[in-house]
Amino acid sequence: MDPKVDVNDASVCDDKTEREVSVSNNAEEDAIMSKKEDHNNQNHLMTKQLIDNGNGKQVCPEERSSSQQSWGSSKSPKLEEEEEAKAKEQVGAADQLPFRKARVSVRARSEAPLISDGCQWRKYGQKMAKGNPRPRAYYRCTMAVGCPVRKQVQRCADDKTILITTYEGNHNHPLPPAATAMASTTSAAAAMLLSGSTHSKESLTTSAGSYFSSIPYASMATLSASAPFPTITLDLTQNPNNAMQLHPKYFPLPLHQSAAAPVGGPHLLGQPLFFSQKLLPTASAMPLVHHHHHQLGQRNNNISTATSMVETVSAAIASDPNFTAALAAAISSIIGSGRNSNNGSGVVSHNGVSIFSGSPQPPQSCTTFSTN
DNA sequence: CGCGTTTGACCCGCGC
DNA sequence: GCGCGGGTCAAACGCG
Numbered sequence: 001m002d003p004k005v006d007v008n009d010a011s012v013c014d015d016k017t018e019r020e021v022s023v024s025n026n027a028e029e030d031a032i033m034s035k036k037e038d039h040n041n042q043n044h045l046m047t048k049q050l051i052d053n054g055n056g057k058q059v060c061p062e063e064r065s066s067s068q069q070s071w072g073s074s075k076s077p078k079l080e081e082e083e084e085a086k087a088k089e090q091v092g093a094a095d096q097l098p099f100r101k102a103r104v105s106v107r108a109r110s111e112a113p114l115i116s117d118g119c120q121w122r123k124y125g126q127k128m129a130k131g132n133p134r135p136r137a138y139y140r141c142t143m144a145v146g147c148p149v150r151k152q153v154q155r156c157a158d159d160k161t162i163l164i165t166t167y168e169g170n171h172n173h174p175l176p177p178a179a180t181a182m183a184s185t186t187s188a189a190a191a192m193l194l195s196g197s198t199h200s201k202e203s204l205t206t207s208a209g210s211y212f213s214s215i216p217y218a219s220m221a222t223l224s225a226s227a228p229f230p231t232i233t234l235d236l237t238q239n240p241n242n243a244m245q246l247h248p249k250y251f252p253l254p255l256h257q258s259a260a261a262p263v264g265g266p267h268l269l270g271q272p273l274f275f276s277q278k279l280l281p282t283a284s285a286m287p288l289v290h291h292h293h294h295q296l297g298q299r300n301n302n303i304s305t306a307t308s309m310v311e312t313v314s315a316a317i318a319s320d321p322n323f324t325a326a327l328a329a330a331i332s333s334i335i336g337s338g339r340n341s342n343n344g345s346g347v348v349s350h351n352g353v354s355i356f357s358g359s360p361q362p363p364q365s366c367t368t369f370s371t372n
Numbered sequence: 373c374g375c376g377t378t379t380g381a382c383c384c385g386c387g388c
Numbered sequence: 389g390c391g392c393g394g395g396t397c398a399a400a401c402g403c404g
Contacts, residue, residue, distance in 0.1 A: 123377055125396055138395070142376095152395090 105166040107156070114153070114163075118179030119143045119171070121151065132157035144173030 121139035129136045134155035141149035149169040156162035171179075 122375090124398095126378075127393090127395065130393060136394090 103166055103168050105164055108163045108165065109159075109161050118176035119149070129154060134160065141169075141171060143175075144171070147172050 120142045122142045123137055123139050125138040126135050127138070132154065134157065136152055136154040139151045139153065141147040141151075147169075149167060149171050151168065152164075152166040154164045154166075156164055
C-alpha cells in the first residue's frame with residue numbers, strides 16, 4: 001500500500017506547517033457508534049486491547065464507552081450500559097445535548113504528515129478514502145485511559161502537501177501546553193460551529209468568539225455547507241507565517257497548562273477550561289468587531305468584543321440562510337485580522353472563565369494538534 | 373516481552 | 389432492496 005505510506009509518513013513531523021482548522025458539528029455520529037457497539041457486544045470477548053489488557057496495556061474497558069460518547073453516541077448496547085453511564089458522567093452531559101459532538105479539522109501544509117499535538121496517539125486503522133489516492137489514518141488518544149478523542153489524518157487529494165487532521169471528542173485529561181493551545185483553537189472552532197447550529201448561541205457563541213481569539217494561526221475560517229455537517233474551516237495554509245506560530249515552539253500564547261481538564265471532574269470538558277482559564281486571561285486579544293461587517297480582531301482580550309464578534313456571526317447565521325458563507329466570512333475576517341494574541345491592548349476579563357458555565361452544553365470537541 | 377502499527381473483515385448509514 | 393463508502397475492530401507482525 002503505497003498510499004498508506006503517505007499517512008504513515010506522518011510519523012515524521014515537520015516543523016513548519018500551515019494549518020487549517022475546520023469544525024463540523026453533527027449529531028449523527030450515532031450511526032457510527034452504533035455499529036461499534038454492536039461490535040463490542042459481539043466481540044467484547046475478544047477485545048484484548050480494551051478489556052483484556054489488564055496485564056499489559058493501559059487501555060481499559062472504559063475506553064469503549066468513552067469513545068462512544070464522544071464520537072458516537074447515544075446508542076448503547078446492553079452490555080455497555082453501565083459503563084456507558086459512567087463514561088457519561090465523565091464526559092458530561094454533552095451526549096444528551098442537542099449537539100453532541102463537534103469535529104475539528106486542521107489543515108496543515110507540510111511535507112511531514114504527522115502532527116504531534118503533545119498528545120499520544122495510537123493508530124487503530126487506516127482506510128482508503130474515495131476520491132483520494134492517499135489513505136486516511138485513524139488515531140486514538142492514548143494519553144489517558146478513557147480519552148475518547150480520536151483523530152483522522154489524511155493528505156489532501158488535490159494538494160499532497162496539505163495534511164488534514166480531524167479531531168473528534170474531548171480530552172478527559174490534562175494536556176501539555178502545546179496541546180492546550182491547539183485544543184483551545186479547535187475548541188473555538190467547534191464551539192463556534194456549535195453555537196451557530198444550535199440554539200444556545202449566546203454562550204457558545206461567546207465561547208466561540210473567545211476561542212477564535214485564541215486562534216492566531218488561523219488565517220482563514222470557512223464553513224462548508226457541502227459537507228454532511230456544517231464545517232468550519234480555518235485555512236492556515238495560506239499563511240506560511242502561521243505555521244511558525246502553530247508550532248509549539250513558536251506558540252505566541254502563554255498558555256499555562258494546568259489542569260485544563262479535570263479528569264475526575266464532574267464535567268470533564270477540557271475545552272472550556274483551557275479556554276477560559278488560559279486563553280482568555282492570558283493572551284487573548286479580541287479587538288472590536290463590527291457586527292455589520294463580520295469582522296473580528298484577534299488582538300484584544302476583551303470578551304465583550306469577542307462576544308461582539310460572535311454576535312456578528314450569529315446574526316449573520318440567523319439572518320442569512322447561507323449562514324455558512326456568512327460565518328465563513330466572519331471567521332475569515334476575524335482570523336485574518338491578526339494572528340498574534342499576545343499583547344492585546346484590550347483588557348482581559350477574568351470572567352471569561354465561566355464562559356461555558358453559563359452554557360448548558362459544553363463544547364465537546366477538544367482537540368489539539370501540531371505539526372512536527 | 374510489551375507496545376504500537378499494519379491489514380483485512382465486519383458493521384452501519386446513506387443513496388440510488 | 390442493493391450497493392457504496394466510511395469507520396472501527398481485532399488478530400498478527402515487527403520493532404524497541
